[in-house]
Amino acid sequence: MGKGEETRAAVLDRAVDVARRLGLNGLTIGSLAEQAELSKSGLFGHFRSKEALQLQVLAHARTGFEVAVARPALRTPRGEPRLRKLFDLWMDWDALPGGCPFVAASTEFDDRPGAVRERLVRDQRDMIDMIATVFRTGVAEGHFRDDADADQFAQDMYGVILSRHHYLRLLDDERADQRARHAFEALLHAVRRIPSD
Amino acid sequence: MGKGEETRAAVLDRAVDVARRLGLNGLTIGSLAEQAELSKSGLFGHFRSKEALQLQVLAHARTGFEVAVARPALRTPRGEPRLRKLFDLWMDWDALPGGCPFVAASTEFDDRPGAVRERLVRDQRDMIDMIATVFRTGVAEGHFRDDADADQFAQDMYGVILSRHHYLRLLDDERADQRARHAFEALLHAVRRIPSD
């Protein structure tokens, strides 16, 4: 890895941190340069426009998600264990300082057409589709009822994550975690093969 | 109502629209003045700072929520009917162009301390507490199990609203509504007095 790639990666690390807290618009070139201890133009040279920077921040964040959430989950046994692991890791990922950067970016760009929005839609769709896919393998394993709707489950589970995100970050409610886990258990209970208890 | 109040209200109407789409930061004085057909300084005179403008936008949006959601819901018979009405109206409110302005503002300000954030926390807490309160009257009416946790229900229901918000606005998924209603029915089913079926 040449010098260029090295500093670019370091800058992107900082940039994702900022994007978590302030979003992709709050991410300004001047302040980012300051944090990275580079001159504004020095930093700018690595990305040829602000939009390109935002796109690379998204790509970098996506890689982080894959490393911290997706891949470890997929290394867990198929079915319910994998789904649980996915949920747990996702919660951890969203509990990093600033929260999930995709959540912040989503509300920022849901009404701003352009390349950033398109990229964001793709990433979010992939992330959410992953829930549905993992759920379907759970059906195939016989853990979940085979008349259960995987897309319904994905939307429900993402709702649990999102409300916990808001409760935790805006309302500072320390019981948010516990309630989110309770809600997830209820979702699982509703789709289990042989509902007991 | 004097002339001042009149134009200020008109400006705030436009401002809430903008805040729905672009958030409270995307809301810029110059562009707002343009839309309101006022000079920048003419508009600025009504609010003595940008922060004051943002606070008044929040207050205006809250009034809108009360008129469109809270009050009509409270005019509906207590218990499950009222809770259903609350959910339906909330969904309509969030389906207005740009979506619920509080959702946009929440992710923007969850990491920006200050008066705006504090006001936002108060408003959001009130809105969500309303769910719990309506739910509790449903328990008192005998519609819901009296061992059901109202705060848990509130967080769950808000999650349904939030995930629908994302699916609808970012992902353009037209089945989001249907799934949200299905999820709400499932929530109701789980807390009903005598679980049947």
Next chain:
DNA sequence: CCAAGAAGAGCACGACCGTGCGGAAAGCAC
């Protein structure tokens, strides 16, 4: 209808934004 006061326009300010250029300094291949 007239005067006091409010509402709004015009203009300017310092700060920061994203962006570009030219030169210095560092990294790197041979």
Next chain:
DNA sequence: GTGCTTTCCGCACGGTCGTGCTCTTCTTGG
């Protein structure tokens, strides 16, 4: 170690931001 290439800085630009001043125009109470 020399020479080319990449990396980075200094500086400047046009534009927009929030804010404040002064001055004109309108509204409104008596």
